[in-house]
Amino acid sequence: KTSINLRPGGVEGGTMSGKNLLLKVILLGDGGVGKSSLMNRYVTDRFDSQSFHTIGVEFLNRDLVVDGRLVTLQIWDTAGQERFKSLRTPFYRGADCCLLTFAVNDSRSFQNLSNWRKEFMNYSDVKDPERFSFVVLGNKVDMEQREVGEVEARAWCEENGSYPYFETSAKDDTNVTAAFEAAVREVLAAEDQIDHALLSSTIDLHGNRKTSRSSCC
Numbered sequence: 001k002t003s004i005n006l007r008p009g010g011v012e013g014g015t016m017s018g019k020n021l022l023l024k025v026i027l028l029g030d031g032g033v034g035k036s037s038l039m040n041r042y043v044t045d046r047f048d049s050q051s052f053h054t055i056g057v058e059f060l061n062r063d064l065v066v067d068g069r070l071v072t073l074q075i076w077d078t079a080g081q082e083r084f085k086s087l088r089t090p091f092y093r094g095a096d097c098c099l100l101t102f103a104v105n106d107s108r109s110f111q112n113l114s115n116w117r118k119e120f121m122n123y124s125d126v127k128d129p130e131r132f133s134f135v136v137l138g139n140k141v142d143m144e145q146r147e148v149g150e151v152e153a154r155a156w157c158e159e160n161g162s163y164p165y166f167e168t169s170a171k172d173d174t175n176v177t178a179a180f181e182a183a184v185r186e187v188l189a190a191e192d193q194i195d196h197a198l199l200s201s202t203i204d205l206h207g208n209r210k211t212s213r214s215s216c217c
């Protein structure tokens with residue numbers, strides 16, 4: 001299958017070797033939890049222990065193959081500090097997946113996950129909130145002093161929509177690739193469901209047309 005149907009908001013880009021899929025994922029979470037560090041680890045394989053707070057948004061692309069499909073992952077990294085809210089929210093539209101990020105040594109950042117999800121929903125204009133793909137990242141697992149346990153984090157994910165959960169460290173490169181690949185898989189799985197729904201509604205429509213024709217002629 002070389003062409004893939006996308007719901008509104010997704011973009012299809014062309015390449016020399018056929019069509020490849022451009023997916024937009026967005027990193028949200030409190031200032032300092034490690035969003036920029038995760039993106040930089042994944043795209044450039046570097047870690048900076050002295051990074052600056054992000055102002056507004058930045059994005060980087062990385063190509064990858066997931067389950068035999070060539071995908072360009074466009075990662076949007078946002079500023080988590082409250083004062084930058086108006087600079088980040090215009091960029092939520094068109095996202096295919098949202099990575100809700102907290103730091104395991106900062107319980108406040110974990111408690112704020114539901115606020116981040118709310119903010120995303122308010123500004124992203126997602127058509128079907130129940131089906132939208134979220135992935136949750138508990139970052140900084142290399143740190144000694146944890147304030148949020150894995151069991152507690154997994155329970156939140158389960159209760160709030162069975163979101164995949166990854167314990168990551170941008171510093172040690174733990175689960176970073178796995179987390180971004182999971183985001184792609186979540187989107188592809190959601191697309192497949194929509195393809196199936198479209199297919200069955202097409203069949204229904206044909207059925208209806210046939211019935212109405214035979215009744216009027």
Ligand SMILES: Nc1nc2c(ncn2[C@@H]2O[C@H](COP(=O)(O)OP(=O)(O)OP(=O)(O)O)[C@@H](O)[C@H]2O)c(=O)[nH]1
Binds near residue numbers: 034035048
């Ligand atoms: N120990 C450890 N430190 C990390 C990790 N990820 C990020 N950091 C550090 O945490 C600090 C904040 O990281 P950033 O990536 O800038 O955080 P951010 O979420 O982008 O913050 P904002 O841009 O303000 O929203 C930096 O000093 C990073 O070096 C990690 O996995 N482990």
Ligand SMILES: [Mg+2]
Binds near residue numbers: 052053054077079080
């Ligand atoms: Mg940042």
